[in-house]
Amino acid sequence: MGRPKTFEDAEVVAQVMHCFRERGYGATSIRDLEKLTGLKAASLYKAFGNKASLFCIALDRYTEEVIARRIATHLVADNGLDGIRSFFSSTYRTEPKPTQGCLLTNTAIEAPVVDGNAHKRVERGLIEIREAFEAQIESCQDSGEIGLPVDAASTAQVLIVLYEGLLVLLRSGASVVTFDRVIDTAIDSLFAPATLKKER
Amino acid sequence: MGRPKTFEDAEVVAQVMHCFRERGYGATSIRDLEKLTGLKAASLYKAFGNKASLFCIALDRYTEEVIARRIATHLVADNGLDGIRSFFSSTYRTEPKPTQGCLLTNTAIEAPVVDGNAHKRVERGLIEIREAFEAQIESCQDSGEIGLPVDAASTAQVLIVLYEGLLVLLRSGASVVTFDRVIDTAIDSLFAPATLKKER
DNA sequence: GCATTTGTTTATCGTACGCTAAACAATTAG
DNA sequence: CTAATTGTTTAGCGTACGATAAACAAATGC
Numbered sequence: 001m002g003r004p005k006t007f008e009d010a011e012v013v014a015q016v017m018h019c020f021r022e023r024g025y026g027a028t029s030i031r032d033l034e035k036l037t038g039l040k041a042a043s044l045y046k047a048f049g050n051k052a053s054l055f056c057i058a059l060d061r062y063t064e065e066v067i068a069r070r071i072a073t074h075l076v077a078d079n080g081l082d083g084i085r086s087f088f089s090s091t092y093r094t095e096p097k098p099t100q101g102c103l104l105t106n107t108a109i110e111a112p113v114v115d116g117n118a119h120k121r122v123e124r125g126l127i128e129i130r131e132a133f134e135a136q137i138e139s140c141q142d143s144g145e146i147g148l149p150v151d152a153a154s155t156a157q158v159l160i161v162l163y164e165g166l167l168v169l170l171r172s173g174a175s176v177v178t179f180d181r182v183i184d185t186a187i188d189s190l191f192a193p194a195t196l197k198k199e200r
Numbered sequence: 201m202g203r204p205k206t207f208e209d210a211e212v213v214a215q216v217m218h219c220f221r222e223r224g225y226g227a228t229s230i231r232d233l234e235k236l237t238g239l240k241a242a243s244l245y246k247a248f249g250n251k252a253s254l255f256c257i258a259l260d261r262y263t264e265e266v267i268a269r270r271i272a273t274h275l276v277a278d279n280g281l282d283g284i285r286s287f288f289s290s291t292y293r294t295e296p297k298p299t300q301g302c303l304l305t306n307t308a309i310e311a312p313v314v315d316g317n318a319h320k321r322v323e324r325g326l327i328e329i330r331e332a333f334e335a336q337i338e339s340c341q342d343s344g345e346i347g348l349p350v351d352a353a354s355t356a357q358v359l360i361v362l363y364e365g366l367l368v369l370l371r372s373g374a375s376v377v378t379f380d381r382v383i384d385t386a387i388d389s390l391f392a393p394a395t396l397k398k399e400r
Numbered sequence: 401g402c403a404t405t406t407g408t409t410t411a412t413c414g415t416a417c418g419c420t421a422a423a424c425a426a427t428t429a430g
Numbered sequence: 431c432t433a434a435t436t437g438t439t440t441a442g443c444g445t446a447c448g449a450t451a452a453a454c455a456a457a458t459g460c
Binding site: 201202203204229230231241242245250251 | 416417418419420421425426427428429
Binding site: 201202203204205206239240242243246247 | 437
């Protein structure tokens with residue numbers, strides 16, 4: 001069977017993912033990843049192909065792990081609108097570090113630099129979030145928390161834009177209170193027309 | 201007096217700015233800029249210092265030229281809410297190229313990579329836009345186009361987040377119709393409460 | 401034990417990077 | 431014309447990059 005592995009692929013991918021997330025693709029060198037993982041370059045190449053493919057693996061992992069978990073935690077029927085609120089705030093209310101930004105967002109900006117495959121992965125990831133937003137909105141309509149006049153599809157798209165925008169501002173060092181206010185203002189008004197309609 | 205210059209600083213900065221805008225700081229090499237400008241590396245260094253300082257010069261130019269022009273064109277009292285709408289759409293309705301993204305947005309993401317000074321410049325640029333949004337909102341309130349219940353400051357901050365978010369989605373290749381719908385949905389609802397209140 | 405298979409490490413390869421010293425070119429002052 | 435000043439070009443420095451071939455290590459099957 002040959003020599004057994006001395007490391008767990010998943011563990012290495014997790015470490016690599018964090019590094020890409022903080023520094024980006026271009027600014028992360030193979031030598032950085034050597035120090036980070038304790039592995040030698042040749043081992044990394046053997047296990048994951050070249051740098052671009054390793055990045056794509058890390059990006060997939062990010063979507064399947066971080067994003068999917070965030071969706072599963074916050075965007076569930078019981079949570080209603082507060083679920084959407086906490087989905088947003090979970091991006092910047094992180095411990096212990098202030099935040100690491102979003103790999104999807106950062107890659108969308110850096111995509112031209114990376115492999116072309118990264119682009120498609122970003123699109124898919126964003127679609128996943130958008131669909132979760134849309135489902136949550138519809139669930140809120142079913143429960144009566146918000147009225148029917150709200151168009152779930154286009155509102156979900158606005159939430160995606162807000163999501164991306166927040167994560168950009170996060171990288172430029174805006175404060176938590178700013179974010180809280182943005183989210184409250186945005187969500188309140190996005191779903192206000194329906195609420196007002198309901199009051200009539 | 202010595203030998204006269206063979207190029208115009210401003211022209212070179214403009215070319216360089218476009219390149220940084222499309223490819224980012226890290227992915228743009230001095231050799232790229234040599235080919236682009238027709239100048240030799242040593243001339244660039246003599247005229248603009250090192251790569252980071254050249255980038256900062258280009259970033260300043262972007263804020264003073266592109267952003268300031270965009271504000272001056274769209275965010276003027278006469279334009280009202282439509283001014284805000286056209287401010288947004290001017291970021292993606294560009295000719296002939298589809299778009300180049302926003303250097304402020306891209307730098308916010310890439311900032312850790314670049315010089316620390318770039319960070320402050322991004323912040324300042326975003327503040328400039330936010331203040332213009334706020335002034336435009338207040339102007340709309342003065343004219344009676346929207347009601348007073350809208351909080352100009354926090355709504356302007358939401359618009360900034362939307363602006364950043366749109367420019368991220370722009371880089372991930374979303375379509376113009378998507379953007380139009382996002383802007384309509386967002387602006388309609390952000391300023392709807394006041395409108396409804398007015399109707400009562 | 402020995403051949404085989406698989407994983408890791410060592411030692412680079414070729415290239416591209418940011419940057420700069422020194423040579424060269426073109427102008428002005430006297 | 432000469433000296434001085436300033437701009438441009440040439441040539442290349444040292445370093446870091448992504449990637450890989452070859453040597454070495456540790457397990458298996460027979």
